[in-house]
Amino acid sequence: MSQRVVVVGVGRVGLPLALYLADHGHEVTGLDVDPSHVESINAGRMPFLENGAQEVMDRVRATGRFRASVTTEPVGEAEVVILTIGTPVDEHLNPVFNALEKVLASIGPRLRKGQLLILRSTVSPGTTEYVRRHLEATTALKIGQDLFLAFCPERIAQGHSFKELPKIPQLVGALDDESRARAAAFFRPLVETVLESDARSVEIAKLFCNVYRYIDFAIGNEFMMLADQQERDIYEVLRLVNSGYPRGGLKSPGFTGGPCLYKDGFFLVDRTPFPDLLTTAWKINESVPAYLIAGLRERMGSLEGKRVLVAGLAFKRDIDDARNSLAYKAIKVLKRYGAEPLEH
Ligand SMILES: NC(=O)c1ccc[n+]([C@@H]2O[C@H](COP(=O)([O-])OP(=O)(O)OC[C@H]3O[C@@H](n4cnc5c(N)ncnc54)[C@H](O)[C@@H]3O)[C@@H](O)[C@H]2O)c1
Known part of the structure; x- marks a missing residue:
């Protein structure tokens, strides 16, 4: 109708x-x-x-x-x-x-x-x-x-x-x-499909969907740092974990931002006395640009005056939305070290 x-x-x-x-x-x-x-x-x-x-x-x-x-x-x-x-x-x-x-x-x-x-x-x-x-x-x-x-x-x-x-x-x-x-x-x-419930259960369900995903990506990023510490390539480890293993499914590391995942956990931690998992996921994901640029400095020495291409400014692939994209955090960190970031 x-x-x-x-x-x-x-x-x-x-x-x-x-x-x-x-x-x-x-x-x-x-x-x-x-x-x-x-x-x-x-x-x-x-x-x-x-x-x-x-x-x-x-x-x-x-x-x-x-x-x-x-x-x-x-x-x-x-x-x-x-x-x-x-x-x-x-x-x-x-x-x-x-x-x-x-x-x-x-x-x-x-x-x-x-x-x-x-x-x-x-x-x-x-x-x-x-x-x-x-x-x-x-x-x-x-x-x-x-x-x-x-x-x-x-x-x-x-x-x-x-x-x-x-x-x-x-x-x-x-x-x-x-x-x-x-x-x-x-x-x-x-x-x-329509699933019916009370309003508060649905409000929480929506937030849990996004926060679960955000934490899942934070695990991928944390594992990248742990693999690095062991001087191993995270993508090789992911291949070993995820190939044909029914309980695999680890996420790849990457910049996890955007207008939703970044913020939705804060709707939940607002009044809780036990927010640690959620806020730690936020800290891990937000630290990735600085972590990667620290690695770049270790490999290349000073970034002073070096041109660094930051390719892909949207918060995820195949869209034109740059809200809360961590690419901008990377650009800021690069500038702090005297590099000349090129944005694309
Ligand atoms: N972007 C996503 O992928 C996504 C996915 C699921 C849920 N959400 C949620 O959906 C909501 C909207 O997100 P979005 O990404 O579309 O935001 P958006 O900023 O793209 O769109 C919001 C629109 O509302 C307009 N607006 C603001 N105040 C208004 C008012 N008083 N009257 C009329 N228009 C007004 C703004 O001008 C803007 O065009 C958010 O709560 C977000 O968390 C977003």
């Missing part, structure tokens, strides 16, 4: 989702506070690289089922509103809540009876409860009776949205049965 859907925050997550929904028959408006972003979308240009996105954009624009807007009026006309704004950490690595507060302040007055509000950004445990409290305090709407609220996190790997959106089980968490049922019904025609 075609519905009017507003996706609030058409960035790396929101735009592919908005296009996917429009491609599946919904009437979609993407809202964003960035006018240049909205302009680019309305001119039919993908503002960033995402496999297959330009084709989907061309297709849905031809149907008239997709447009972008800087104003919040479309929220009032929608049946479903999905929040996909960024949820960063600040310079002290504390989760920043005011982005969510701001978006609720801007769309809150437009929300009306019967709508389904889906939180899709990655959030701290308890955020869905916070949103319910906030909306019940600032509007006349009661969650579960007037307005239906669910947390349905995005779990795609950037660059692979269109391949993964239909395949990845969609987690649906809510604070009441009616909201959960409505959110599950919305996603069921769009994905192969």
